[in-house]
Amino acid sequence: MSLDRRISKSKRALHDALLLLAEDQPLDKLSVTQIVQQAELNRGTFYKHYDSKEQLLTELIDHVLIELADAFRSPYADLHPFSLKDLTPGHIKIFDHVYEHARFYSAVLNSKVIPGVQERIIDTLKHLAKDVVPSGQMAQTDIVPHLFISYYAHALFGLIKEWVRSDFCYSSSYMSRQLIQILRQQPVGEAPQP
Structure with missing residues (x-):
């Protein structure tokens, strides 16, 4: 799988995780840890793409x-x-x-x-x-x-x-x-x- 496709797949997983978690709690209550766990990724992947x-x-x-x-x-x-x-x-x-x-x-x-x-x-x-x-x-x-x-x-x-x-x-x-x-x-x- 190419690097671009991997990045796109990781970002899509993070987007989906954020939306899924947002169904139950406000954004200010969500943690990066919850998001990456839901996305089945690690914190390093998150911080490679986003500051917050x-x-x-x-x-x-x-x-x-x-x-x-x-x-x-x-x-x-x-x-x-x-x-x-x-x-x-x-x-x-x-x-x-x-x-x-x-x-x-x-x-x-x-x-x-x-x-x-x-x-x-x-x-x-x-x-x-x-x-x-x-x-x-x-x-x-x-x-x-x-x-x-x-x-x-x-x-x-x-x-x-x-x-x-x-x-x-x-x-x-x-x-x-x-x-x-x-x-x-x-x-x-x-x-x-x-």
């Missing part, structure tokens, strides 16, 4: 948020130009991402163990939404763009939260279909076109 458990957590969060951004952008990369009517459940990858990182999202949403992360997720979604909200269409309405972006980010995060809290009772493809149906609904108060 907080640095481990920061790396984990940053890694998940980068993957969240990639999953969010996925439909827009495949559709040029982007049109909601062309969007299919197969284009939407955000729910696959959330399911792949189920332990992370469960730890973040089901407890106060990892403070501040929900806000970082919403801020990431707001930043990403700026690239996809049709500004030309907004200019034709009285909707303030940053308010719509905030609404969009919170609504998407709310959908993710509900799914995680339901213990992923629906498949990610079902959630993608639901999101498309929600996005295609007429805005409140707008009459359907004949």
